[in-house]
Amino acid sequence: xxxxxxxxxxxxxxxxxxxxxxxxxxxxxxxxxxxxxxxxxxxxxxxxxxxxxxxxxxxxxxxxxxxxxxxxxxxxxxxxxxxxxxxxxxxxxxxxxxxxxxxxxxxxxxxxxxxxxxxxxxxxxxxxxxxxxxxxxxxxxxxxxxxxxxxxxxxxxxxxxxxxxxxxxxxxxxxxxxxxxxxxxxxxxxxxxxxxxxxxxxxxxxxxxxxxxxxxxxxxxxxxxxxxxxxxxxxxxxxxxxxxxxxxxxxxxxxxxxxxxxxxxxxxxxxxxxxxxxxxxxxxxxxxxxxxxxxxxxxxxxxxxxxxxxxxxxxxxxxxxxxxxxxxxxxxxxxxxxxxxxxxxxxxxxxxxxxxxxxxxxxxxxxxxxxxxxxxxxxxxxxxxxxxxxxxxxxxxxxxxxxxxxxxx
Amino acid sequence: xxxxxxxxxxxxxxxxxxxxxxxxxxxxxxxxxxxxxxxxxxxxxxxxxxxxxxxxxxxxxxxxxxxxxxxxxxxxxxxxxxxxxxxxxxxxxxxxxxxxxxxxxxxxxxxxxxxxxxxxxxxxxxxxxxxxxxxxxxxxxxxxxxxxxxxxxxxxxxxxxxxxxxxxxxxxxxxxxxxxxxxxxxxxx
Numbered sequence: 001x002x003x004x005x006x007x008x009x010x011x012x013x014x015x016x017x018x019x020x021x022x023x024x025x026x027x028x029x030x031x032x033x034x035x036x037x038x039x040x041x042x043x044x045x046x047x048x049x050x051x052x053x054x055x056x057x058x059x060x061x062x063x064x065x066x067x068x069x070x071x072x073x074x075x076x077x078x079x080x081x082x083x084x085x086x087x088x089x090x091x092x093x094x095x096x097x098x099x100x101x102x103x104x105x106x107x108x109x110x111x112x113x114x115x116x117x118x119x120x121x122x123x124x125x126x127x128x129x130x131x132x133x134x135x136x137x138x139x140x141x142x143x144x145x146x147x148x149x150x151x152x153x154x155x156x157x158x159x160x161x162x163x164x165x166x167x168x169x170x171x172x173x174x175x176x177x178x179x180x181x182x183x184x185x186x187x188x189x190x191x192x193x194x195x196x197x198x199x200x201x202x203x204x205x206x207x208x209x210x211x212x213x214x215x216x217x218x219x220x221x222x223x224x225x226x227x228x229x230x231x232x233x234x235x236x237x238x239x240x241x242x243x244x245x246x247x248x249x250x251x252x253x254x255x256x257x258x259x260x261x262x263x264x265x266x267x268x269x270x271x272x273x274x275x276x277x278x279x280x281x282x283x284x285x286x287x288x289x290x291x292x293x294x295x296x297x298x299x300x301x302x303x304x305x306x307x308x309x310x311x312x313x314x315x316x317x318x319x320x321x322x323x324x325x326x327x328x329x330x331x332x333x334x335x336x337x338x339x340x341x342x343x344x345x346x347x348x349x350x351x352x353x354x355x356x357x358x359x360x361x362x363x364x365x366x367x368x369x370x371x372x373x374x375x376x377x378x379x380x381x382x383x384x385x386x387x388x389x390x391x392x393x394x395x396x397x398x399x400x401x402x403x404x405x406x407x408x409x
Numbered sequence: 410x411x412x413x414x415x416x417x418x419x420x421x422x423x424x425x426x427x428x429x430x431x432x433x434x435x436x437x438x439x440x441x442x443x444x445x446x447x448x449x450x451x452x453x454x455x456x457x458x459x460x461x462x463x464x465x466x467x468x469x470x471x472x473x474x475x476x477x478x479x480x481x482x483x484x485x486x487x488x489x490x491x492x493x494x495x496x497x498x499x500x501x502x503x504x505x506x507x508x509x510x511x512x513x514x515x516x517x518x519x520x521x522x523x524x525x526x527x528x529x530x531x532x533x534x535x536x537x538x539x540x541x542x543x544x545x546x547x548x549x550x551x552x553x554x555x556x557x558x559x560x561x562x563x564x565x566x567x568x569x570x571x572x573x574x575x576x577x578x579x580x581x582x583x584x585x586x587x588x589x590x591x592x593x594x595x596x597x598x
Contacts (some may be wrong), residue, residue, distance in 0.1 A: 010563075016454055017560045026493060033447040033489040042450055044589045047538040049557045052550070055542075056558060059550045290505060298457070305558060306457045312560075337559065 001031045003038055012038070012045050018309060053305030057336040232405055239398050240369035242333045245359065247300055288317030292324050304331040315344075322348050326356045330363060338370035349383070358384055362391045365398070378402060426485035429477040437474055444489075445470060448496050455500045459531075465503055469496045534592065541588045549584050552577055 006012060006028070014020050015028050032039050052059060295310035311328040314321060329345035332338070345367060348360035365380035381402065384395035425443075428436030448469050452462035472495050476482060482491050542550055548570065555566045567577040 013557060016557065019560075026490075026497060029451050029497070030490045030493040032451060033444055033492055039447050039450060040592055041585075041589060042454070043534075044538075044585060044592050045557060046450065046454060047534055047592075048542065048553055048585070048588065051535060051538050051542055052554045052558050056554060059547070059554050294504070309457075309560070340559070 001027045003035060006031070006038055006041075012042050015042070016045055016049060018313060053303075053335075056305060057334075060336040235401065235405055236369060236372070239401060240338075240366055242330075242363065242366050244299075244302070244304075244334055245330060245363075247296055247327070288314035288321065288324070291317070292321070295324070295327065299327060299331065304334045307331050308335070320347075322351055322354050322356050326360055329360070329367070333363060333367055333370070336370075338367040341367045342371075349380070358387050358389075359391055362395050365395065369398075369402070374402060374406065422488040423485040426477055426482055426488055429474070430480050432478075440474065440477075441470055444473075444492055448492065451493075451496055452500055456503065461503065465496070465499055468499050472499065537591055538588060541591055545584055548572075549580050552581050553584060556581060 011020065011024070011028055015025065020028060032042055291310045291314035295307040295314065298304070298306035298310065308328065308331050311324050311331065314324045315328065318324070325344040325347045329341040329343075329348070332341035332344075342364065345360050345364040348354065348356050349364050351357055354360075361380045361384035365377045365384060368374070368377035368380060378399060381395045381399040385392050385399055425436055425440060429440065445466060449462055449466045452465040452469070453459055456462050456465065469492065473492050476491075476495070482488065484491075542553070545553075551570060552566055555561045555569060556563065561569070563577050563581070564574055566572075566581075567574045570577065
């Protein structure tokens, strides 16, 4: 095993995710004990993971407001193009005298001169690349052009151009930068956004009552401010918030079914004492239970980031374990990762016989609200609100609010 | 601060083992200095529990030293592999037998091997990492989060963030290198 191979195969990351097989893991660990560079890399990765786990929700909710380099390049190009366009317009709008000062006259203009002497003077000035304002004959000639010539030039400049707002101030420097800014803003807008008349942006998606539609992130208060739907967005954010359902270790004991005698004991005692929403294991005993126990140890200590890989390890061994799927979905929701919470919660919700099915519908609805799939959220809330209990009542209340929000303009 | 552990000049694994077998206590100290950090990192990665990892590191080092004193290592050149094997056995055993203790028992736990300098070093590293990460763009932080915490492949991360695979790889590599550089600087001070 070499340092290059470790880097190339992302073995450090895979090791931290417990994805290496036992042989590769042993080789990697032996290498770590011998190579200080790779040891340091592992330490760095560990520290980064640790910090990001603590701030996972914050990081997921943060929007990148910085412009990447290519956007800066686009903006700079837009400024140059618009600047050039404005420069052209300026030259066309300017009085003939100013044009003459800035540019040599065109051949067509020269033909309008009154006398052959003047024409010769202009020709000489053009050929010698001398400053045209040093040619009094040229200035005089252009200044005496008939009004029709002016109107032609002005007319071409007054034609409204699509995409570039031109007004009487467009020739000024401030006007040019304003146009450039507008162009830059357009470049930054996502394809799903449209520009409102007041300069703001709105989502161009059907039935969009919220902000940030299409993103994988839950809504944050204020994200909808640009769309003029602050209140709706805030209310949806509030409806999508999740509190960790409790877990007690009597439930854990109950989930470890070892034999028929213990199972009977569970049904008599522990099973009856098991609170609503606690795990109900329908699987035979499996080594994955150890992972589950450790995961729930992390869960009750609110170390949801630590619980996730343990639950995933459990699910590799017993993929149909409803409790592991349930708490995996919950942990992902709590770490503001609703998109990934949907699949495990769906698995639990699909098992209609489980006591976890109803709470799974409830938290699945929360996940859908967070990813702004409101139609599916409604379906899940209806399923969760069908029974009795606190979660069912809450599901009905959320459903009512959701429907009210959807009817708002 | 404990710097990069390096074996004494002219001391390779074989001579280190021979010195330990001969009863040289300084050699035992050298072995602890060289391998303790690596064992701790491995134990932390495997158990995801810093306190347990500390205890396990102590246990591994004790077991290795005991075996070396009794001259049980047949191939001294494979000292690292021997330490890894010992660590692997003890960590697996710990994970298998670790049972959840009731909350009220936590206060009764006796923390062994508590090292305030190590704690300070760890806190300093975490502070440094936090500061560096916060200086990164939100996109870079998301790339690291999705890759290191959520366990997505770079291709998946690229898809989620609507970026190219190469861009994601480059940004992640740059971010990790930057922090590694700071870490190296911290180790040297």
